[in-house]
Amino acid sequence: MRVSTARSVIVAIVTEMLGAHGGLGWMIYQxxxxxxxxxxxxxxxxxxxxxxxxxxxxxxxxxxILFWT
Structure with a gap:
């Protein structure tokens, strides 16, 4: 789950680079x-x-939450 949160941020930024008009990905692209x-x-x-x-x-x-680790 920890790795998926980091990857979800990457996916959101790449998606913003490709089709958004705002956000960090758009800012990086511009x-x-x-x-x-x-x-x-x-x-x-x-x-x-x-x-x-x-x-x-x-x-x-x-x-x-996980007490058994």
Whole structure:
């Protein structure tokens, strides 16, 4: 479940790159088109932080709920 949360963030970003008009994926795509690498890397950093936060949240819930590990 922890791995699937990280992959779901990646899928959401790629989907936004392909067809949305807003969001982190769209921001990364537009920044690369405009050769604004500071904005592109900052959006990648935010996406990575969100993915790590989801991963940590699932890990915390796993430690709280699963008592047999």
């Amino acid at each position: 920044a690369v088109l405009q050769i604004d690498f500071v904005q592109a890397w900052s959006a990648i950093f935010v996406a990575s932080a969100a993915s790590l936060a989801f991963f940590g949240l699932i890990g915390l819930l796993e430690r709280r």
